[in-house]
Amino acid sequence: MKDYEDKMKSYLEQAPYNPNLKRPDAPKLGKAPDVPEAEKIPADLSSYINFLHPWGNILLDPFVLLVMFFGLVIATVIALGRRTFYRSIFAGRLEISTDTKVLFAQLG
Numbered sequence: 146m147k148d149y150e151d152k153m154k155s156y157l158e159q160a161p162y163n164p165n166l167k168r169p170d171a172p173k174l175g176k177a178p179d180v181p182e183a184e185k186i187p188a189d190l191s192s193y194i195n196f197l198h199p200w201g202n203i204l205l206d207p208f209v210l211l212v213m214f215f216g217l218v219i220a221t222v223i224a225l226g227r228r229t230f231y232r233s234i235f236a237g238r239l240e241i242s243t244d245t246k247v248l249f250a251q252l253g
Contacts, residue, residue: 148172149169149171149172152169153169156169
């Protein structure tokens with residue numbers, strides 16, 4: 146292949162000055178490698194499926210899921226509660242001092 150690259154480089158350098166110059170022949174490629182047969186997927190895939198985390202166990206995994214669920218519920222309640230609190234402040238329904246209103250207005 147290196148020989149062909151050298152011939153082609155020489156051809157490209159000389160072709161503008163010699164239009165009758167014959168282009169070098171490309172090297173002959175060998176037979177393509179054989180592709181091995183694809184592995185068949187087994188009918189029983191139970192060895193690939195595992196719903197438990199490798200660090201957890203049968204008791205820890207449900208506990209972690211419950212903590213995550215209740216964490217999201219509590220965060221949602223807090224976010225909606227703050228939203229209602231801020232709306233009531235700016236609507237004037239909640240009686241607080243003017244200094245606190247200014248502070249909340251500056252906080253955003």
